[in-house]
Amino acid sequence: MWRVKSLDAILATAEKKSLHRSLGAFQLTMLGIGAIIGTGIFVLTAEAAQKAGPGMIASFIIAGFVCAVAALCYAEMSSMVPVSGSAYTYSYAVMGELLAWMVGWALILEYAVAAGAVSVGWSGYVVGLIEHAFHIDIPNALVLGPMDGGIVNLPAALIALAVTGLLVIGTKESATVNAILVAVKVSALTLFIFLAVPVMNMENFHPFAPLGMAGISAAAASIFFAYVGFDAVSTAAEETKNPQRNMPIGLIGSLGICTIFYILVASGVIGTVGAQPMTDASGAGLRPGSPELTAACKAAGDAAVVCSKEALAWTLRSIGWPQVGNLIGLAAGLALPSVILMMMFGQTRIFFVMSRDGLLPAVLSKVHPKYHTPHVITVITGVFVSLFAAFFPVGVLADISNSGTLFAFAMVAIAVLVLRKTDPNRKRPFRAPAIMIVAPLAAVGCVYLFFSLSTETKLLFLGWALVGLVVYYLYGYRKSHVGRGIIDVPELSPDAPPGPVAPMPGAPAPGDRQH
Numbered sequence: 001m002w003r004v005k006s007l008d009a010i011l012a013t014a015e016k017k018s019l020h021r022s023l024g025a026f027q028l029t030m031l032g033i034g035a036i037i038g039t040g041i042f043v044l045t046a047e048a049a050q051k052a053g054p055g056m057i058a059s060f061i062i063a064g065f066v067c068a069v070a071a072l073c074y075a076e077m078s079s080m081v082p083v084s085g086s087a088y089t090y091s092y093a094v095m096g097e098l099l100a101w102m103v104g105w106a107l108i109l110e111y112a113v114a115a116g117a118v119s120v121g122w123s124g125y126v127v128g129l130i131e132h133a134f135h136i137d138i139p140n141a142l143v144l145g146p147m148d149g150g151i152v153n154l155p156a157a158l159i160a161l162a163v164t165g166l167l168v169i170g171t172k173e174s175a176t177v178n179a180i181l182v183a184v185k186v187s188a189l190t191l192f193i194f195l196a197v198p199v200m201n202m203e204n205f206h207p208f209a210p211l212g213m214a215g216i217s218a219a220a221a222s223i224f225f226a227y228v229g230f231d232a233v234s235t236a237a238e239e240t241k242n243p244q245r246n247m248p249i250g251l252i253g254s255l256g257i258c259t260i261f262y263i264l265v266a267s268g269v270i271g272t273v274g275a276q277p278m279t280d281a282s283g284a285g286l287r288p289g290s291p292e293l294t295a296a297c298k299a300a301g302d303a304a305v306v307c308s309k310e311a312l313a314w315t316l317r318s319i320g321w322p323q324v325g326n327l328i329g330l331a332a333g334l335a336l337p338s339v340i341l342m343m344m345f346g347q348t349r350i351f352f353v354m355s356r357d358g359l360l361p362a363v364l365s366k367v368h369p370k371y372h373t374p375h376v377i378t379v380i381t382g383v384f385v386s387l388f389a390a391f392f393p394v395g396v397l398a399d400i401s402n403s404g405t406l407f408a409f410a411m412v413a414i415a416v417l418v419l420r421k422t423d424p425n426r427k428r429p430f431r432a433p434a435i436m437i438v439a440p441l442a443a444v445g446c447v448y449l450f451f452s453l454s455t456e457t458k459l460l461f462l463g464w465a466l467v468g469l470v471v472y473y474l475y476g477y478r479k480s481h482v483g484r485g486i487i488d489v490p491e492l493s494p495d496a497p498p499g500p501v502a503p504m505p506g507a508p509a510p511g512d513r514q515h
Contacts, residue, residue, distance in 0.1 A: 032254025035342035040226015043121030049275035052219035055209035059219035066445035087408040105468035109404025111347035116388030117397035122336040123156040124309030129329035156389035164382025181338040188331030200271025221452035289393035359476035403461035413442035
């Protein structure tokens with residue numbers, strides 16, 4: 001279970017059963033912004049305010065810093081190993097099959113559950129837009145999950161299935177649609193900043209941390225969800241032209257642009273309508289997504305941003321811009337599917353690579369003869385995402401997703417450090433600066449945020465990990481290609497099997513003329 005798959009074998013496997021390379025630096029950056037902006041700002045602003053109040057600005061900075069050092073580690077790994085699989089692939093090469101499996105298993109939480117969370121966020125904005133624009137009241141039973149006081153969130157489930165269909169059609173098509181939606185999303189947030197920031201009231205920033213540092217840490221652990229899109233970019237490495245150059249540009253460029261937007265938008269929300277959390281009789285903050293918070297919001301007439309399912313649109317309506325608020329709702333309705341798309345894109349590519357390694361059934365890595373996409377696993381993923389979206393609130397899904405993400409990011413940081421020691425001469429098109437500081441900071445930061453999550457989330461992660469171990473020992477351990485000795489090697493490698501298709505290094509190919 002500690003067997004590793006060498007980096008040379010990983011690269012050879014990718015060449016033998018590869019996906020079409022069609023994405024450049026601009027498209028990667030757009031994919032990154034598409035996955036990052038929206039996930040947190042549109043969806044989780046109210047959640048962060050409930051946990052930290054105005055202190056959520058500090059939460060954005062903390063989460064952004066942890067993501068920045070993790071991004072540097074990811075950039076080095078993804079430029080050095082430009083294949084699909086993200087943290088799973090990197091872990092396989094460095095820390096062995098068991099840890100790689102656990103990382104891949106944790107990434108299911110990161111991508112599939114995250115796609116469900118954003119689907120719920122999309123539903124909140126679209127339902128709010130329809131209700132305000134057409135002055136109708138849609139029954140909560142059909143647009144909220146059981147924990148939020150409804151029965152099933154039908155819009156969230158339907159958008160997840162629609163995105164699944166788009167992903168089956170093809171990567172290039174998905175990326176083109178996404179680039180248009182990113183422009184819509186960035187325009188909407190720019191308009192929000194332009195209207196909200198000039199009318200801020202600094203008194204709304206006091207008290208800055210009503211629930212203390214514990215609240216800021218808890219909000220940072222949730223808000224981390226808002227940054228994880230950059231990691232989805234690395235899963236597209238195998239479909240990227242010139243990945244050694246374009247992957248670091250896509251990763252770090254998208255993260256930097258998004259961080260600036262986040263701080264400005266959060267300041268606009270706090271400064272205009274305030275962001276003080278709802279508390280119980282003892283002064284403790286009520287848990288987001290809980291029946292207690294739902295009841296408290298109902299009693300207060302939903303007159304607080306922490307109660308809103310569409311925080312940015314609600315803010316603009318509250319400060320006298322109802323039609324622009326509706327426009328923001330429309331932009332979110334158009335743009336958030338791009339986030340769902342990137343999360344599901346990342347999930348299917350992780351499964352594709354795990355299947356290609358034999359750790360999951362081979363049928364999951366089947367590529368569609370017409371569309372050239374892994375259609376089987378895309379459809380399976382889409383069904384599960386729609387079920388998550390239908391029955392769980394956004395905050396619960398986001399925290400569960402973060403638990404898997406933080407584990408995977410910590411593993412990548414450790415893998416980069418180990419590889420610098422064990423394989424120092426391997427070509428690194430992008431080298432993370434001050435790696436002896438950056439990698440430990442990334443790992444420690446991920447551990448800090450993980451332990452800032454709720455107790456229920458941490459227990460659920462442990463339960464999920466145990467299930468993963470059972471699946472591995474029942475199937476993956478026995479079926480693993482590495483374990484069975486099925487290891488792809490480059491054709492001109494000294495380890496290649498003898499034969500006419502793999503000449504020895506330096507030997508002329510048949511028909512070559514020697515000079």
